[in-house]
Amino acid sequence: MNTKRKTANSFYFALLLLLSVIFLFPIYLVLMNSFKSKFNIVGTPFEFPNGETFVGIENYINGINSSGIIDAFLRTAFITVGSVIAIIIFTSMTAWYIVRVKSKFNKAIYYLFLFSMIVPFQMVMFTMTAVCIKLNLNNIFGIIPVYLGFGSGLSVFMFSGFVKGMPREIEEAAMIDGCSPLKTFFLVVFPILKPTAITVAILNAMWIWNDFLLPYLLLGTTDKTLSVAIQIAMQGAYGSIDWGGFMAMLVLAIIPIIVFYLICQKYIIKGVIDGAVKG
Amino acid sequence: MASISLKNIKKTYEDGVTVIDNLNLEIKDREFVILVGPSGCGKSTTLRMIAGLEEITEGELYIGSRLVNNVSPKDRDIAMVFQSYALYPHMSVYKNMAFGLKNRKTPKDEIDKKVRAAAKMLDIEKYLHRKPRALSGGQRQRVALGRAMVRDPAVFLLDEPLSNLDAKLRTEMRSRISMLHKELKTTFVYVTHDQTEAMTMGDRIVVMKDGVIMQNDTPQMLYNHPQNMFVAGFIGSPQMNFIECTVRRDKNGFHAVFEEYDYLLPERMNGPLSLYTDKEVIIGIRPEDMHSESFYFKPDGANTVNLHVDIAEMTGSDYFLFGTAGKKRIVAKISAAEEIKNDTVCKLAVDIDKIHIFDKISENLICD
Numbered sequence: 001m002n003t004k005r006k007t008a009n010s011f012y013f014a015l016l017l018l019l020s021v022i023f024l025f026p027i028y029l030v031l032m033n034s035f036k037s038k039f040n041i042v043g044t045p046f047e048f049p050n051g052e053t054f055v056g057i058e059n060y061i062n063g064i065n066s067s068g069i070i071d072a073f074l075r076t077a078f079i080t081v082g083s084v085i086a087i088i089i090f091t092s093m094t095a096w097y098i099v100r101v102k103s104k105f106n107k108a109i110y111y112l113f114l115f116s117m118i119v120p121f122q123m124v125m126f127t128m129t130a131v132c133i134k135l136n137l138n139n140i141f142g143i144i145p146v147y148l149g150f151g152s153g154l155s156v157f158m159f160s161g162f163v164k165g166m167p168r169e170i171e172e173a174a175m176i177d178g179c180s181p182l183k184t185f186f187l188v189v190f191p192i193l194k195p196t197a198i199t200v201a202i203l204n205a206m207w208i209w210n211d212f213l214l215p216y217l218l219l220g221t222t223d224k225t226l227s228v229a230i231q232i233a234m235q236g237a238y239g240s241i242d243w244g245g246f247m248a249m250l251v252l253a254i255i256p257i258i259v260f261y262l263i264c265q266k267y268i269i270k271g272v273i274d275g276a277v278k279g
Numbered sequence: 280m281a282s283i284s285l286k287n288i289k290k291t292y293e294d295g296v297t298v299i300d301n302l303n304l305e306i307k308d309r310e311f312v313i314l315v316g317p318s319g320c321g322k323s324t325t326l327r328m329i330a331g332l333e334e335i336t337e338g339e340l341y342i343g344s345r346l347v348n349n350v351s352p353k354d355r356d357i358a359m360v361f362q363s364y365a366l367y368p369h370m371s372v373y374k375n376m377a378f379g380l381k382n383r384k385t386p387k388d389e390i391d392k393k394v395r396a397a398a399k400m401l402d403i404e405k406y407l408h409r410k411p412r413a414l415s416g417g418q419r420q421r422v423a424l425g426r427a428m429v430r431d432p433a434v435f436l437l438d439e440p441l442s443n444l445d446a447k448l449r450t451e452m453r454s455r456i457s458m459l460h461k462e463l464k465t466t467f468v469y470v471t472h473d474q475t476e477a478m479t480m481g482d483r484i485v486v487m488k489d490g491v492i493m494q495n496d497t498p499q500m501l502y503n504h505p506q507n508m509f510v511a512g513f514i515g516s517p518q519m520n521f522i523e524c525t526v527r528r529d530k531n532g533f534h535a536v537f538e539e540y541d542y543l544l545p546e547r548m549n550g551p552l553s554l555y556t557d558k559e560v561i562i563g564i565r566p567e568d569m570h571s572e573s574f575y576f577k578p579d580g581a582n583t584v585n586l587h588v589d590i591a592e593m594t595g596s597d598y599f600l601f602g603t604a605g606k607k608r609i610v611a612k613i614s615a616a617e618e619i620k621n622d623t624v625c626k627l628a629v630d631i632d633k634i635h636i637f638d639k640i641s642e643n644l645i646c647d
């Protein structure tokens with residue numbers, strides 16, 4: 001490697017390191033402050049907890065006890081899991097169908113899905129909220145089909161991309177082996193789609209878990225999700241914010257999705273077709 | 280047990296291109312039939328229509344005595360081996376083979392018996408628990424065969440099953456598939472673009488070109504009596520030599536005349552050739568029907584050709600001579616008794632008895 005490339009590389013490394021620090025620093029701040037007493041957080045937010053300011057898990061206990069965060073947690077988990085399962089099942093089948101059955105109508109549907117990725121949520125949110133309330137979708141069950149709608153654009157796009165690269169002969173072999181289309185899908189196609197399904201699951205789980213606007217509009221402050229609960233806690237009762245409990249809630253809100261990501265990431269887009277065809 | 284009958288079959292793809300038009304073919308029960316032809320001639324399309332994977336635009340397809348145009352693949356009692364093998368990547372070899380039986384609700388112990396018997400026959404018992412990606416190409420190929428075998432189908436369809444294998448494995452699998460056919464006693468329809476596979480494996484060969492059957496015959500008949508120039512050129516390697524000549528008639532009979540050569544043609548050709556006096560025809564001579572002059576014991580030494588040898592390839596027992604006679608390019612295959620050098624002239628005798636004569640315009644056989 002010549003010196004010019006070396007210099008360039010060290011420069012990029014430094015730049016990326018700086019960016020990483022900028023992104024990670026807020027998380028570090030939250031984590032660190034969640035162990036400090038609530039009076040020290042506001043005064044000296046950047047100081048590491050010491051013997052005097054360290055309060056152990058007191059903030060966590062306070063945070064959990066206040067503000068119905070356990071309910072919010074369960075609600076969010078229910079919505080996320082339900083929506084992700086619905087998205088995976090419906091969009092994978094849709095993608096398989098529109099890729100395999102060639103027609104003008106299917107092509108139009110495909111582009112409609114692509115188009116839905118471009119439309120910003122803010123543009124449709126008020127009309128959509130009104131429609132959803134009319135349709136009685138403003139509860140934790142009703143919000144799942146709404147998430148299915150918002151998640152399907154990207155998911156159909158990703159599944160379609162993968163199905164296009166899948167050799168058709170495998171499905172034909174299944175048909176000859178006695179499978180109906182449904183059986184072909186669930187016994188042969190879906191297992192092959194698994195890595196894509198996991199990628200789609202992670203992407204959707206992350207934004208649905210962290211989403212604020214949609215649950216706030218549809219569920220309001222009665223059926224709070226985690227992000228809504230946190231927001232309300234931060235507004236507090238006229239200035240008396242429990243910053244310690246707040247930090248602890250933030251940490252608790254981040255943990256599940258990170259754990260989910262770590263469990264799944266090894267499956268992301270790993271070639272499973274190897275060995276199916278020639279080679 | 281099943282015969283297959285294609286009656287006036289037509290296939291037009293969605294893009295409006297007609298790939299096959301008015302195809303008629305009868306395949307007898309237990310026959311090993313080969314569809315052969317250059318890439319893109321519609322072999323796979325034909326096979327896939329028999330399998331039910333491709334809709335038939337027009338015509339009738341019978342398997343046994345049953346009209347199956349609208350019968351789904353799973354109810355046609357067929358099995359298919361794909362060129363790409365198309366194994367289920369997420370299932371073990373055992374499950375790949377058992378899948379079809381399981382879908383048909385075969386009892387578990389019967390499935391086990393059949394899968395193990397097939398695995399034994401194909402020498403893949405050791406790999407039953409492996410996933411396809413942990414197998415070599417040849418092993419995958421055998422799994423694909425096994426998956427088709429266990430179902431005891433009435434018809435076996437194979438689409439270029441050996442074309443992804445290396446030369447040595449291909450030879451081995453060729454005889455394995457031939458043996459399989461003898462043991463299973465079912466109808467085999469085998470697609471290939473490889474004439475060696477076609478000639479060595481089939482009871483009957485169907486040569487196709489642009490969706491049309493050029494000839495449908497036994498390997499011997501195809502080789503010795505090709506009905507047109509396409510078949511004559513397609514079967515045999517190196518290719519048959521085609522030489523344009525003029526037909527002349529004198530008191531001795533008919534002659535084929537080109538450059539400075541004049542061959543008296545066998546008497547049996549007199550009838551068909553009478554319409555071609557003084558007209559141009561194309562004669563076909565297989566490279567192996569030319570001989571080095573000293574080894575050719577025909578009394579008259581008239582049918583000779585002076586071949587200017589550009590390249591002489593020694594294969595051990597034979598020489599392949601690539602050269603020219605006048606302006607015509609000619610390939611000859613002669614016994615390697617004496618040494619032949621590049622850039623020499625070699626006097627060869629043509630076995631005029633084995634000559635084929637084709638019409639120049641229709642390219643169909645006149646006589647042979």
Ligand SMILES: Nc1ncnc2c1ncn2[C@@H]1O[C@H](COP(=O)(O)OP(=O)(O)O)[C@@H](O)[C@H]1O
Pocket residue numbers: 292293294296298316317318319320321322323324325
């Ligand atoms: N799904 C399809 N849509 C349109 N044309 C096709 C399709 N499949 C095959 N063809 C065309 O049909 C012709 C015959 O194809 P095929 O039967 O696969 O040939 P072969 O197997 O003899 O090589 C080719 O010209 C090919 O381009």
Ligand SMILES: [Mg+2]
Pocket residue numbers: 322323324439
């Ligand atoms: Mg083909």
